[in-house]
Amino acid sequence: MSNAHYDPSHDKGDVINGIVKRSLIAVAIAAIIFAPTILLKTQVSQISNTLFILYRWEGFAIACGLILIWRVLYEIRAWRKAHTDHKSSSRTQAGENRFGHFVGPVLLVAAIVLPFMPFTDRYILDIGILIITYVMLGWGLQIVVGLAGLLDLGYVAFYAVGAYSYALLAEHFGFGFWICLPLAGIFAATWGVVLGFPVLRLRGDYLAIVTLAFGEIIRVVLLNWRDFTGGSNGLSNIPRPSFFGIPFSQGPDGFAATFGLEYSSLQRMGFLYFLILALALLTFYISSRLRKLPMGRAWEALREDEIACRSLGLNTINTKLSAFAIGAMFGGFAGSFFAAKQAFISPESFNFMESATILAIVVLGGMSSQIGVVFSSIAMVGGIEVLRQLQFLKAIFGPDFDPSQLRLLLFGLAMIIVMLWRPRGFVSSRAPTVFFKEKKSVGSSMISQGRG
Amino acid sequence: MDYLAQQLINGLTLGSIYGLIAIGYTMVYGIIGMINFAHGDVFMVGAFVSLICILIFGITGSTDIVIGIGMLMIVAVIAMAISGVYGWTIERLAYRPLRGSFRLAPLITAIGVSIFLQNFVQETQGARVKPLQALFAGGFTLHEGTEFTVRITYMQILIVVLTIILMTGFSLLISRTSLGRAQRACEQDLKMTQLLGIDVDRTISMTFVIGAMLAAVAGLMYLLYYGVIDFFIGFSAGVKAFTAAVLGGIGSLPGAMIGGVLIGLIEVLFAAYFSSEYKDVAAFSMLIIVLIFMPQGLLGRPEIEKV
Numbered sequence: 001m002s003n004a005h006y007d008p009s010h011d012k013g014d015v016i017n018g019i020v021k022r023s024l025i026a027v028a029i030a031a032i033i034f035a036p037t038i039l040l041k042t043q044v045s046q047i048s049n050t051l052f053i054l055y056r057w058e059g060f061a062i063a064c065g066l067i068l069i070w071r072v073l074y075e076i077r078a079w080r081k082a083h084t085d086h087k088s089s090s091r092t093q094a095g096e097n098r099f100g101h102f103v104g105p106v107l108l109v110a111a112i113v114l115p116f117m118p119f120t121d122r123y124i125l126d127i128g129i130l131i132i133t134y135v136m137l138g139w140g141l142q143i144v145v146g147l148a149g150l151l152d153l154g155y156v157a158f159y160a161v162g163a164y165s166y167a168l169l170a171e172h173f174g175f176g177f178w179i180c181l182p183l184a185g186i187f188a189a190t191w192g193v194v195l196g197f198p199v200l201r202l203r204g205d206y207l208a209i210v211t212l213a214f215g216e217i218i219r220v221v222l223l224n225w226r227d228f229t230g231g232s233n234g235l236s237n238i239p240r241p242s243f244f245g246i247p248f249s250q251g252p253d254g255f256a257a258t259f260g261l262e263y264s265s266l267q268r269m270g271f272l273y274f275l276i277l278a279l280a281l282l283t284f285y286i287s288s289r290l291r292k293l294p295m296g297r298a299w300e301a302l303r304e305d306e307i308a309c310r311s312l313g314l315n316t317i318n319t320k321l322s323a324f325a326i327g328a329m330f331g332g333f334a335g336s337f338f339a340a341k342q343a344f345i346s347p348e349s350f351n352f353m354e355s356a357t358i359l360a361i362v363v364l365g366g367m368s369s370q371i372g373v374v375f376s377s378i379a380m381v382g383g384i385e386v387l388r389q390l391q392f393l394k395a396i397f398g399p400d401f402d403p404s405q406l407r408l409l410l411f412g413l414a415m416i417i418v419m420l421w422r423p424r425g426f427v428s429s430r431a432p433t434v435f436f437k438e439k440k441s442v443g444s445s446m447i448s449q450g451r452g
Numbered sequence: 453m454d455y456l457a458q459q460l461i462n463g464l465t466l467g468s469i470y471g472l473i474a475i476g477y478t479m480v481y482g483i484i485g486m487i488n489f490a491h492g493d494v495f496m497v498g499a500f501v502s503l504i505c506i507l508i509f510g511i512t513g514s515t516d517i518v519i520g521i522g523m524l525m526i527v528a529v530i531a532m533a534i535s536g537v538y539g540w541t542i543e544r545l546a547y548r549p550l551r552g553s554f555r556l557a558p559l560i561t562a563i564g565v566s567i568f569l570q571n572f573v574q575e576t577q578g579a580r581v582k583p584l585q586a587l588f589a590g591g592f593t594l595h596e597g598t599e600f601t602v603r604i605t606y607m608q609i610l611i612v613v614l615t616i617i618l619m620t621g622f623s624l625l626i627s628r629t630s631l632g633r634a635q636r637a638c639e640q641d642l643k644m645t646q647l648l649g650i651d652v653d654r655t656i657s658m659t660f661v662i663g664a665m666l667a668a669v670a671g672l673m674y675l676l677y678y679g680v681i682d683f684f685i686g687f688s689a690g691v692k693a694f695t696a697a698v699l700g701g702i703g704s705l706p707g708a709m710i711g712g713v714l715i716g717l718i719e720v721l722f723a724a725y726f727s728s729e730y731k732d733v734a735a736f737s738m739l740i741i742v743l744i745f746m747p748q749g750l751l752g753r754p755e756i757e758k759v
Contacts, residue, residue: 032537036501037576053507198744205487213736224729356567412568419561
């Protein structure tokens with residue numbers, strides 16, 4: 001995507017010819033790409049169970065038209081750019097610290113007062129819990145992906161380990177939530193070590209695909225080991241967490257009776273809300289402290305240059321393993337919370353798309369920006385709710401069309417765009433935590449972009 | 453014994469499909485050192501294009517076999533062309549701008565492309581599986597056993613023969629043409645090749661196109677062999693094909709084919725003798741085992757890390 005073809009010495013006719021030509025090529029390519037997807041839909045006939053083809057010219061024309069408009073706008077912008085002076089714009093890096101110091105506490109206060117607001121109902125609490133769960137998972141995965149630079153595509157496996165640990169321990173041994181929570185974290189971390197140990201010696205790309213395979217292995221095992229995990233029926237009747245031994249029931253020993261309150265099912269929701277908030281804050285606290293420890297420094301150094309780290313005598317395997325295990329542990333905590341909240345788990349909750357969602361949250365939030373994860377989780381969960389409101393699109397695209405399915409499509413697109421446009425994320429930059437105050441000829445921004 | 457022979461035939465057929473996909477992974481990895489996660493989804497698109505063409509051409513089980521095979525060849529060419537455009541576009545939009553960026557960036561866009569393609573096809577083609585009635589159902593009986601009859605279907609012969617033809621053509625392309633020479637040069641040293649005046653960007657683009665084309669044929673074969681496809685087939689086939697590429701030695705083209713056949717055999721034999729529910733686990737565990745014990749694979753060179 002260079003601007004090389006806009007030589008100012010060319011006359012206008014050539015420029016317009018070029019724009020028209022390239023735009024037409026773009027539309028032709030778009031037409032080829034959309035032909036087997038948007039234009040020609042294979043439809044299973046209800047009567048004979050055979051396939052036939054449905055032609056959708058309108059959608060096809062709209063899609064191609066959009067591509068044409070985009071391309072022409074792009075060309076015009078590139079042409080303008082070539083005709084204005086090139087200012088070497090060194091983008092000022094929005095410091096995470098200043099931004100975070102201001103917005104973080106505001107968000108925290110908002111999160112704490114939310115359950116006490118008069119307009120808060122079950123629906124809002126539910127969404128709040130969902131957002132905070134994703135924030136926690138995002139912070140957990142961020143340790144692995146953002147700090148240590150290890151691409152983990154099977155993070156949901158640790159989430160599953162945590163959830164099933166709680167469900168199974170509670171079912172077979174009658175353990176309560178508060179005993180299972182640390183155990184779930186330990187189990188998940190152990191799995192992280194077991195999985196990480198053999199593959200962390202290899203290049204980063206291999207790790208990505210091995211974690212992907214591992215995520216699938218866990219899911220297939222959960223699906224087929226019916227005696228132990230209940231197979232596709234999942235596990236139900238998982239005990240709910242109690243308020244330090246006091247259950248949220250209507251009886252005389254219940255939470256409401258003990259504290260002299262009127263019974264309401266919202267009390268449990270509120271408790272779960274604060275529980276996940278506390279867990280998320282714990283994750284936040286630990287991971288932001290870890291960043292400042294030698295271990296965290298080593299993670300960041302490893303992300304930037306592995307060979308340099310090894311030359312300086314850093315034990316890269318242990319460093320990677322610790323990041324992997326700690327990330328997995330938080331996944332395990334979140335998993336056991338998930339099991340406690342849902343009271344029902346099945347392998348379907350732990351598929352690859354869930355891993356992809358969490359990864360998308362971390363990437364969109366800016367890889368290592370903690371506040372970014374919060375924003376991208378809010379945007380994601382909020383986005384799903386907005387998409388759910390778009391049911392009228394069914395009228396246009398037919399009854400098969402499910403707007404809430406668009407979520408992952410948009411996520412995939414957003415991941416690509418963020419990487420191309422602002423690879424260090426929107427909210428803040430991912431500059432190394434430690435760097436020289438004085439700028440040398442090679443700036444830290446360039447090093448962090450891999451061009452140093 | 454007969455049972456084993458039958459499973460070997462089935463495994464060989466399945467392995468041919470994996471091998472063709474694996475070539476795309478191994479070529480791209482050899483040249484630019486990244487795992488193209490979207491490759492499995494290009495395979496899926498190839499299968500969908502094939503399905504659409506078969507429906508448009510009206511090929512059914514009752515079509516005369518000679519005409520039918522002729523038409524299938526045309527289907528294969530169309531699927532290759534369209535998938536090639538997909539491969540080119542993906543490389544151009546999602547990978548090329550990131551060359552020289554930090555290490556994780558192209559991997560993340562690759563995941564993004566993969567998620568996007570899966571959901572795009574799910575949105576546009578529907579989430580339901582697409583059943584295609586069997587074409588050319590006949591076959592030869594190789595051995596009439598007392599308990600078990602070993603059969604090879606026309607479809608299996610077609611798949612294996614087509615794979616051999618494609619592989620021969622592909623090897624010639626790599627060893628004889630100037631494009632193949634440029635690709636081999638890029639694999640050895642990208643920077644030096646650029647200095648010597650080879651258009652590296654074009655060579656990389658062509659690598660993606662060729663990989664996508666082979667994957668498209670694999671998609672057609674998958675459709676014919678199993679008779680059902682959906683938007684998610686690229687995921688597990690992709691991981692298995694990648695396993696095949698690693699097992700054969702990543703970067704090695706004959707290795708990809710051998711690895712593909714081995715993975716096909718492992719999957720089929722595991723399903724036949726142990727458990728068909730866990731066959732994916734067997735294939736995926738294979739990946740982990742290979743990476744632990746012989747990360748350079750059967751025919752690969754040990755990887756030397758350069759500063």
